[in-house]
Amino acid sequence: MKREAEIVVIGSGIMGSSIAYNLAKAGKEVVVLEQNEICSGTSSATAAWLWPSDKTPEHYGRLAWHSMEIYKNLEEELGADFEYTITGSLELIWTEKQIESAKKLIELEEKLGHEVKILTQDETIKMEPVINPNVLGAIYCEEDGNLNPFLLVNAYIQAAKRHGAEINTNTKVQDLIVKGNSIKEIVTNKGSIKPGLVICAAGMYSKELAKKIGVDIPIHPERGFCLVSERLPKMLNTTVCGARQTASGNIVFGFVKDTVDSIDRKMYSRGMQMAANDIMRDMPSLGDINIIRSYTGIRVIPDDKFPILGPSEIIDNFWLSVTHSAVVFNCALSEIIVQLVNGERDTDSIPYYAYKRFIK
């Protein structure tokens, strides 16, 4: 491991690997410190929907669509296949209230230059025959899709290495030594490194890490549960809110939300049952398919729900990139990080995402 580096990125999930790649591509010296294997935290448990069409309000939606634009050439740029597919998305409508809020979403999306439609019951069943015929309809956007998060992170990491980044797995940050208001040394189980800039992309572990140097990151965990089916013949055409079929034919189900006060990823039978009940409600004809695995993931939710990005402005060289929905947003957020590093923009240009919004 290098003993010093211009930029040290802590964490190699979707955010960390995306940042490492983009900074290395921009000519920076990058070292990544990952406590486990690449893509082993929350990024390993994401259902990996590319769902920019429901991101509100306007600034957030704009950021999502900008990220999607970057995705269009990303497989080619990284020289890797990460099963990026645009399938269209369906959010099932069960109540009249949903239709009302859908109308507002349609207006916003039109303003952003994208089309979201409300499908009738018949149109929904025609698009996805396995859906419960009693559904009222669905909110549909043809530009949404999904991808394979492991292959995405791997693609970013291998490309980052080709651009000179050093990736250290099984390397856990134990301490951050601050002197004169900047981190002078990062102590790990594999030795120490002197960083120029430190970017914390440690997901759910960020709070504990930042606390060591007196930076409070206002995030809370939200647990989700997923069930994975055996490989099946193709039966889902779109990315349904709650289910999608992967390139390998497995269906990944899950959109259960459970607020928790820990980052424990232990599976509870109640969690599996909640996920299974959702399937029985949404796609009752799938009751007989076999589930081969379950898993949980901890969504990292900033208290005001928006990404926390860039300088902490508390410790001089301690930056953050902590967010949920990194699958959609990572491209745009990494681009902003590179621009901030290069001095092409400052934190005043990201009022909704800069950490200083929490400092009153």
Add this chain to the structure above:
Amino acid sequence: MSDEILICRCEEVTEQEIKDAIKNGASTVDGVKRVTRAGKGLCQGRTCRCLVENLISRETKTPVEELEYPNNRPPVRVMKVKALAELDKEDQ
């Protein structure tokens, strides 16, 4: 062993694919699984886990006992969705 030998029969992952993953940085059974699919099939690694462990051990010169054990998750055997939906009724 020839490099075209299948290590994970369920997902048809070859020895070469696994060696490549290890060369690219994967150092645990779960790490290999995430990028190659070895262990993601119907038997969830029951057949291939030991083979993958041995490959990692050989390639990284780490004793098998020191390798991190992969995450195990329920269900232990495949279960139908409708059976999982009835889980709490079992307790009553």
